[in-house]
Amino acid sequence: MKQKRFLIIAGGFLLLFLVFIPSVHADSGQTYEVGTDSLNVRSAPAHSAEVIGQLNDGDRLVVFDKAFGWVQTYYYGQVAWVASDYLFAVNGVTSVNQKEITVTADEVRLRTGPGTQHNILGYASSGDTYTMVKTSNKWNKIILNDGSVAWIASWLTDTSGSNHPAESSENNNHATKQSGGSLAGYNIVLDPGHGGKDPGAIGIGGTFEKGIIMDTADNVAKQLRDAGATVILTRKDDYFIPLEERVRISNAYNTHAFISLHYNAYPSLAINGVSTYFHSGGDDRVLASEIQSAIAQKVPLKDRGVMQKGYHVLRENNDLSVLIELGFITNPYDLDTVRTAEYHNNVAEGVVEGLKNYFNE
Template identity: 40%
Template sequence: MEKKIKRVYLLAALLFIISIFLPSLSFASSNSYEVSSPVLNIRSEPSNNASLVGQFTKGDTVNAFDEQHGWIQTYYGGEPVWIAKHHLISTGNSDQEQTAAETETVDTSSEEATAEPVAETTEEVTVAADSIYVRSGPDTSDTIISYAYKGDSFDVHSTSGDWLEISLDGGETGWIASWLTTDGNVNEEETTEDAAPTVEAAQTQSSSSGSLSGYNIVIDPGHGGKDPGAIGLNNVQEKDVVTSTADHVVQHLEEAGANVIMTRSSDYFVSLDERVQMSNKNNTDAFISLHYDSFSAVPVSGVTTYYNSDSDTGLADSLNSTLASTVPLPSKGTKQANYKVLAETDAPSVLIELGYITNPNDLTTVQSADYQSSAGRAITNGLINYLNN
């Protein structure tokens, strides 16, 4: 009897604590995501071995309260649960979305009223170069955290030497070189330092002959930086296998004469919007996103080529066919999927899952230079077949 009462008190106290912390958490510090895969397993712990609690489906939105090794903690039926971050699309900070939505619905004229004082009190800067790096600090050795493009305007928070601290989406700040903005008055020749690579820059590097000569190909290595992608066996992170694979793919494409633009060239974070923008701001002939798959059941294996719209089936079929005949993993064929980088890129686009890092055989295979090089050869030949037809 006494025990029972104690338990009731304990439960009441717990509920009280939750009721205090939950609302403040959900409005102050949560990031929202949209589920982009057809189904997403909900688990009790951040592990593929943890018990299955339920499933989200494509288009569901979730708020993230914690993140661990590629897993996002959210709530499901009032219980804390975990979902794999892989293929969740960030829709930003829910706190900001809420206030933005509120001002929009209250009165549209108030928007102008609130925008004006901001412009008056803060200096604004406009990007003058075609595309530039946004860095974590005021130096070319600082990490690239984002990109900015000609005509983009930002509020300036502070300055350090020739560098400007600007505000980015989501309340973060980053640094850009002032000599690449309209305020910069350094001479033309110096203005290329710290400019991000563009098609023009790539053109001078690649050979002018070859079957892909004159074609602009965007290679999009999935994930990177704070986003590890899928976590495979032995804690192998998808972003790392993707990074080295992309290098092999680019090498084969450049040997065939293509102008290659990479959405990231080492291990740093690039948002899906920026990836789309990089493709759409260039005269892109094909956009190819590279990924590795994960699945809770170990035996799943093989390569899948995803496309979004019917107009992309030609590119998907061509790449699926050369992959199936070139790489030593089984082909799972082409599949339609509504991934953001496919839906919003103007160029013909595909997303290739080059094997399962949760499958021991696939993992050993895809980590080899031989495999990554054969994937590069297959993608290059698939593009040659597609673009020259």
């Protein structure tokens, strides 16, 4: 089945680069853009496989299959695999969401990639304006005057389109909130806790955490996709997956946010409510707050707030990451509530809204 599809596609298309992609491949697979130079193209999904070519920053490819940490594309007509670490999903972002940004500080570094580990290309000054073509985990990709691209920290820029943000921030913020409602271009790793031999918490009547979680995760995944996000699930069914593997999946993709979903248990039946955990503070804490408050507004369970804890999937994660405890299955009221479709729906709405508020602020 798979082989056949490969042959048909391989015969049809010889090149994978930008100019050929938009019309021809539109329905065949997701388009990704390379975010680094000298990215190896290999004959198989392994670092030991033969290198058959290289891609550079800004090159695009279409993905036809995924194995954890690798994507399958075509390179000059040949089946090829590329590590997914430096790939950014392209969902028409460059044409639809172009906006003007204004630099709000002096001597702001322009870099080759989205993060302080990337090389410095030059500097921008307060009041400089650029066209932003993409945003990735608090970094903006901008077009310089010579047509080349660079990345700039989003917290040192203003996207309201005004050089006087203080005077008009209220109106502009409203406009931004309403029009910036999409999660297109964001890669979200959803991590339904436990599974298989690990039932997670066991609640009243022998209810397993791992089962309720899957219903919740399916709903959250659907609503995230409806909002335009690319969703990667660490597990799709009732099977065991180690914590290390969950983190590896998050770190292997260009993940904009990792969200682990759980239900809680406690020896005392009286303990109840929803809480969101972060590990490292900073951005993680901000996202945890956005998600917690969005969910708390939509569900009838007690709001236990955000908390810091060194969960493995947060502690070892290189990406923005939070863990949500969606209620106590040892509390009769919580358990009755969290088993309903309405609850899963409300949680999903809360997660989507929290992410939108975080990324589009």
